Amino acid sequence: MDELSLLKIERANWSILLDTQNFYAAFQAYNIYIEKLRNINGFSDKVNNEIQLSKKFFQLKLNIFADKFLNEKNYAQAVELYNYAFKIDNKDINSIKNYITCLEKLNHHDLTLMLLKYLESISANNPDALKYVYSKYFTLEHYTNALETMKKYIAIKGEENLTAAEYDDLGIFYEKYSNITHKRIDRENSYHAFAKASDLAPEVHDYANNATVIAHTLGDIELARKYWDRILKINKMNNESKYYYSMFCLRTGNFENWHKYYDGRLKKEHDRPYYPELKNTMWNGTQDLSNSTLLIYCEQGYGDTFWIWGYMPRICKLAKNVIFIVQDSIYDLLKDNEYGVKVYSKDTVNSDDLIYDFYIFSMSVPTVLKLDRNNISVGEGYIKPDTELINSIKNKYFSDNKFKIGISFKGHTSGNASRNIDIKEFLLLDELENIEIYNFTKGISDKEFEIFKKNKVKNIVNDFKNFNETAAALINCDLILTSDNCILNLAGAIGVKTFALFNWAYELRWFDLSGDNVIYYTNVKPYICDDLDNWQSVMTIAVNDIKNFIQSKQESL
Numbered sequence: 001m002d003e004l005s006l007l008k009i010e011r012a013n014w015s016i017l018l019d020t021q022n023f024y025a026a027f028q029a030y031n032i033y034i035e036k037l038r039n040i041n042g043f044s045d046k047v048n049n050e051i052q053l054s055k056k057f058f059q060l061k062l063n064i065f066a067d068k069f070l071n072e073k074n075y076a077q078a079v080e081l082y083n084y085a086f087k088i089d090n091k092d093i094n095s096i097k098n099y100i101t102c103l104e105k106l107n108h109h110d111l112t113l114m115l116l117k118y119l120e121s122i123s124a125n126n127p128d129a130l131k132y133v134y135s136k137y138f139t140l141e142h143y144t145n146a147l148e149t150m151k152k153y154i155a156i157k158g159e160e161n162l163t164a165a166e167y168d169d170l171g172i173f174y175e176k177y178s179n180i181t182h183k184r185i186d187r188e189n190s191y192h193a194f195a196k197a198s199d200l201a202p203e204v205h206d207y208a209n210n211a212t213v214i215a216h217t218l219g220d221i222e223l224a225r226k227y228w229d230r231i232l233k234i235n236k237m238n239n240e241s242k243y244y245y246s247m248f249c250l251r252t253g254n255f256e257n258w259h260k261y262y263d264g265r266l267k268k269e270h271d272r273p274y275y276p277e278l279k280n281t282m283w284n285g286t287q288d289l290s291n292s293t294l295l296i297y298c299e300q301g302y303g304d305t306f307w308i309w310g311y312m313p314r315i316c317k318l319a320k321n322v323i324f325i326v327q328d329s330i331y332d333l334l335k336d337n338e339y340g341v342k343v344y345s346k347d348t349v350n351s352d353d354l355i356y357d358f359y360i361f362s363m364s365v366p367t368v369l370k371l372d373r374n375n376i377s378v379g380e381g382y383i384k385p386d387t388e389l390i391n392s393i394k395n396k397y398f399s400d401n402k403f404k405i406g407i408s409f410k411g412h413t414s415g416n417a418s419r420n421i422d423i424k425e426f427l428l429l430d431e432l433e434n435i436e437i438y439n440f441t442k443g444i445s446d447k448e449f450e451i452f453k454k455n456k457v458k459n460i461v462n463d464f465k466n467f468n469e470t471a472a473a474l475i476n477c478d479l480i481l482t483s484d485n486c487i488l489n490l491a492g493a494i495g496v497k498t499f500a501l502f503n504w505a506y507e508l509r510w511f512d513l514s515g516d517n518v519i520y521y522t523n524v525k526p527y528i529c530d531d532l533d534n535w536q537s538v539m540t541i542a543v544n545d546i547k548n549f550i551q552s553k554q555e556s557l
Contacts, residue, residue: 018061030058059088075105093129127156143176150167166195177373184532190214205236205509219505239267247508254371262367283358285368291321292357299361303489308362310378312339332468380497381525386473398476403550406477408440418503419484425535428543430454440487499542504529
């Protein structure tokens with residue numbers, strides 16, 4: 001026998017070790033075997049064929065066992081074998097996909113991403129592999145990578161050959177990407193992709209729904225109307241669609257359908273806030289409350305509770321007794337009230353211990369009351385902080401005679417990030433004379449205000465334990481300059497003059513910001529960006545109005 005034939009007999013060693021699942025020993029024996037083949041005198045095509053045959057056979061066996069362990073969810077064992085296989089052949093796409101799955105399941109996110117990028121690099125002409133890569137990037141929340149990889153996929157496949165589902169994916173990627181870039185063009189690209197998906201498959205509810213949602217964020221009501229008409233024609237609205245459609249109806253002045261569909265939020269299929277199971281019957285506005293107790297349970301953010309509290313005079317005229325369960329930090333502000341409403345903190349009360357006849361979740365109050373443009377306003381000044389607390393805080397923080405401006409630029413909950421404003425956008429206030437600036441945004445360090453050189457910002461809000469103290473401080477200000485957050489609502493509720501800054505595509509609940517107030521609150525004046533995140537476009541106008549307001553106030557003294 002020649003040297004090659006004698007050596008081939010050793011192939012049985014690592015093959016048997018593989019079959020008996022002695023993988024580490026098999027891998028060592030395999031490496032020794034391949035090295036001996038390479039060192040044969042007079043290396044020939046026969047030797048090379050044996051090397052290639054052995055590689056394929058060894059990798060095939062590894063993948064069979066690795067796939068078995070993967071199916072059994074034994075990811076640690078599977079990843080070891082896929083790693084061996086990868087060292088033998090790092091171009092096997094299916095094996096690499098499974099390797100990525102194991103790394104992801106084992107929470108090796110950095111290695112998952114590294115291997116995903118490698119797979120992308122070797123798949124320039126493989127649309128199926130690129131589709132896998134961009135989907136996986138999206139799952140890992142690497143939206144920029146997802147979008148760029150999908151563009152490569154589209155370049156190979158051609159836009160004219162994309163399916164409706166792929167256009168929908170593209171719309172989702174652009175939507176997530178726009179949350180990173182905050183660029184209008186990316187929102188528009190998202191809309192166009194969703195619209196294309198819906199045009200290709202007009203019978204699919206979700207595609208049309210996605211188009212309407214992005215049209216809303218673009219502030220283009222007519223674009224949204226086109227796809228809402230399509231959804232209504234399909235006549236298969238889920239609860240999520242009912243909620244979004246109700247908000248569209250509010251924005252467009254269709255109050256009747258706002259009333260009809262708004263409770264869809266209580267049963268949304270996705271991103272539904274927590275709602276407790278309450279006993280007795282939900283009040284829908286038709287039941288007589290004159291001899292009954294109504295329980296109102298707060299929902300969503302602090303600002304929503306401040307707004308809904310403005311309807312308590314109307315509710316109290318309908319019901320014999322009213323109970324309002326509010327957020328803990330609001331309890332002290334509302335517990336002693338002129339309406340006779342019994343207030344509880346949801347963090348300390350068990351609703352099952354309360355006696356009541358009907359209940360309603362707070363944000364349904366205006367829809368159950370069938371309010372419209374003519375009677376939806378809550379006015380101003382209906383929340384009254386404690387007088388002694390107002391004076392105490394005044395003596396501590398507001399003792400000089402300068403014009404006092406309170407600022408708030410970020411919400412206290414995650415909410416919609418497009419409502420938040422970078423503190424540097426407020427630097428125009430630093431040019432004003434004879435003013436004091438007070439921060440009402442929680443969790444901001446003093447260091448962030450060091451950019452103000454002339455007018456030092458007093459970061460007082462972190463001293464306050466609850467909204468009773470915050471409200472007492474706000475009422476000591478001459479004016480509040482705020483983004484769309486709970487401070488806007490609280491300032492409106494207590495009646496301090498407020499300038500509210502809205503992004504170019506603002507929340508649908510603000511159905512009319514064309515006038516001198518925001519409709520809900522008569523003391524809150526709106527300022528709207530002329531483009532997405534162009535805060536200076538409104539800040540310049542607002543600060544100029546502050547100058548005029550200060551001047552008129554001084555002239556009246």
